[in-house]
Amino acid sequence: MQNFKIIILGPGGVGKSALTQRFISGNFIEAYDPTIEDCYLKTVKYKNKEYKLEILDTAGTDQFTSLRDVYINSGDAFVVVYSIDSISSFNDIQSIIDQICTIKESDPSPLIIVGNKCDLDEDREISEEMGEMLANSSRCSFIETSAKLDLNIKEIFYDLLSQLINKRASM
Numbered sequence: 814m815q816n817f818k819i820i821i822l823g824p825g826g827v828g829k830s831a832l833t834q835r836f837i838s839g840n841f842i843e844a845y846d847p848t849i850e851d852c853y854l855k856t857v858k859y860k861n862k863e864y865k866l867e868i869l870d871t872a873g874t875d876q877f878t879s880l881r882d883v884y885i886n887s888g889d890a891f892v893v894v895y896s897i898d899s900i901s902s903f904n905d906i907q908s909i910i911d912q913i914c915t916i917k918e919s920d921p922s923p924l925i926i927v928g929n930k931c932d933l934d935e936d937r938e939i940s941e942e943m944g945e946m947l948a949n950s951s952r953c954s955f956i957e958t959s960a961k962l963d964l965n966i967k968e969i970f971y972d973l974l975s976q977l978i979n980k981r982a983s984m
């Protein structure tokens with residue numbers, strides 16, 4: 814069975830743990846300890862084949878960008894999360910994307926930008942078009958999600974799997 818390591822990155826409070834827990838356990842965990850960083854295993858079926866995903870939910874803060882280097886080096890694919898109700902979280906992900914591109918320069922890895930908390934539409938600070946534009950300029954995928962309402966969570970991982978499978982097929 815093919816095994817892929819997926820790293821979840823993004824500023825604090827955007828819902829990295831909520832979306833990871835939603836995908837792994839199917840539940841929405843309202844208040845997940847913000848300092849917990851953990852790795853989860855899930856076997857998923859995609860186009861009639863099974864894949865083993867190792868998912869690392871990171872909790873690093875900006876002071877530890879060198880630690881982030883270590884995570885990025887070990888990852889096969891990346892989920893970079895902001896929250897649609899926070900312009901500062903959107904501004905913060907640019908440096909994470911740059912860091913991934915620098916480290917994976919010779920081996921561009923599948924990446925998806927996730928605009929989480931799309932249920933908070935009345936507090937929206939980032940339009941869907943802004944997310945799409947950032948993804949276009951970074952040549953990666955984009956999706957808006959809600960861990961709370963279970964919207965588009967599985968699709969994050971299916972998108973990365975399809976990118977990973979295409980990449981392996983072209984090698």
Ligand code: GDP
Nearest residue numbers: 825826827828829830831843845930959960961
């Ligand atoms: P992390 O620091 O990125 O891991 O963020 P958490 O997963 O701990 O979530 C931070 C806060 O946002 C918590 O209070 C969650 O309940 C809340 N949250 C996470 N995802 C969503 C979502 O999709 N919608 C809403 N409304 N709140 C969310």
Ligand code: MG
Nearest residue numbers: 829830847872
């Ligand atoms: Mg967390």
